[in-house]
Amino acid sequence: MRQLRGLDLLFTIMVYSFLLLAATMAIFPLFYVLSVSFSTEYEYLTRGFFVIPKQFTLDGYLYLLSHPGFISAFRNAVIISAVGTTLNIVLTSLMAYGLSKRWLKFRNSLNFMVFFTMMFSGGMIPTYLVVRFLHLLDSFWAIWLSTAIAPFNVIVMRSFFQSMPLELEESARMDGSGEWRLFWSIIVPLSIPVIATFTLFYLVTNWNTYFSAILYLNDAKLMPLQVFLRQMLVEDDPTISNATNVLYKYTPAVKMAAIILTALPLLVIFPFMQKHFNQGAMLGSIKG
Template identity: 60%
Template sequence: MKLRRLSGNERYFDVLVYAVLIVWGTLLLFPLLYVLMTSFATEKEYLTRSFFIIPREWTLDAYLYLLANDDFANSFRNAVIITVIGTVISISATTFMAYGLSKKWLKGRTTFNFMIVFTMLFSGGLIPTYLVIKQFWMINTFWSLWLPGAISPFYAIVMRSFFSSLPYELEESARADGCGEWRMFFSIMLPLSMASIATFILFYMVGYWNTYFSAVIYLNDSDMWPLQVFLRQMLVLNEPMDGSATLMEQVITYTPGVKMAAIVISALPMMIIYPFLQKHFNKGMLLGSLKG
């Protein structure tokens, strides 16, 4: 196959595009690199050098301190519990609802679809939502983080569109072979929709992992606070979770290296998981957008 030679204008355009991408990528990576390198620097170096990227002396003291910190370990454990269970609840509920709404024979299908779209445009507000959660005794429980936002309307619509785009002949063939609704869903529909499911698993995981506002509103017990609330206590207030330390103890407790190390560790789980789901990411987003 003979490749077409680029013209002068096309080459200049490609050079410009690559230059912009390199500059933009550098601007995006620079803060991340600074945080990572600072987490390995000593406190003395951070205080004496106005700015640096590569530390002169490397140390793991900040990470060792965090691993021995009970507040950090507790908040990290809470974040894992919230993320894992919340993602399972959300992706299960979203998949079941999307599959049901994709069936044209479902009675009231139009009404249910309208209700889903309506929630994307209007919400009850913070106070009514809080009163509902309180009425169902979910205050100070993880259920207050899982159930109110268990299903994302947008994700449900995209997944419903994907199920609707599957050939109806698949269902006819499965029913002709004696396949029931549950078996057809788990044996045929789910394997075909793994790209979409993997994509939304990633989205739900990131959402639950970054839970902050809902945790502050609905969780009164500091022992139940997730990792993002701990980071706020550390980075903004510079105090332990219970706020019991004196001012001098607070300054000594959370040094700049410890703060940077906490940021690195909090971002690490999602960075590790993303490569395993990346191959499904683009395909999953496009599948549900082919048919409305």
């Protein structure tokens, strides 16, 4: 028994050591980026690698926040994320709720169509032709509608709705609740964990929108933050998303500040949704 306890203690120490090492490897690059964002260009070029800057400065952030292209890209990212996530979660929950009803006509065929689209997508060129035919190019609607519903999320949420007791629905109907009242007043409040989980998934996807933006948007004033960030870091183009003729110099501190400000909204939002995320991460995965 004493030997077994010793093995358990050793295993616990190994697990925590591994988790600590993994957390350090994940946090350290972000901490380095944060440190460089508060440093001067001279210190970055002369010291090479450092963890704590000797000369603390906010010039990188102030310089970046004065950039009209960054402000425009940040605003576009907020609009795309807020409206897109709202459309995503509303349409996904409504579709999943409808497919969870056994009395729905052609339910099996519709479920198969959802599953089929998860396995085989229409492809980039056909989707682009549809968007162009609908005259949605150079519009945020091209991004919102082309990614409105994720089939996998529908399937998981449908399984969650199916796991709810039928007695709950029958009791609500006996009290005179219609389909809409049943959904919004009873089903949605009971589904907060799973809705919050997929809201976070959709939010991250919309905030990180890149490929859809460069595919459907040609106007630089409509480009979201991820496009701006890539062109700043990879292409080092001083004219990106710039409504004026002013050329901007992107120092290492400015580039690192852009990374921090791009990641900051999700880092701030996640702790508030973590409780629901932990509760809803596995919901709907047991019953299919």
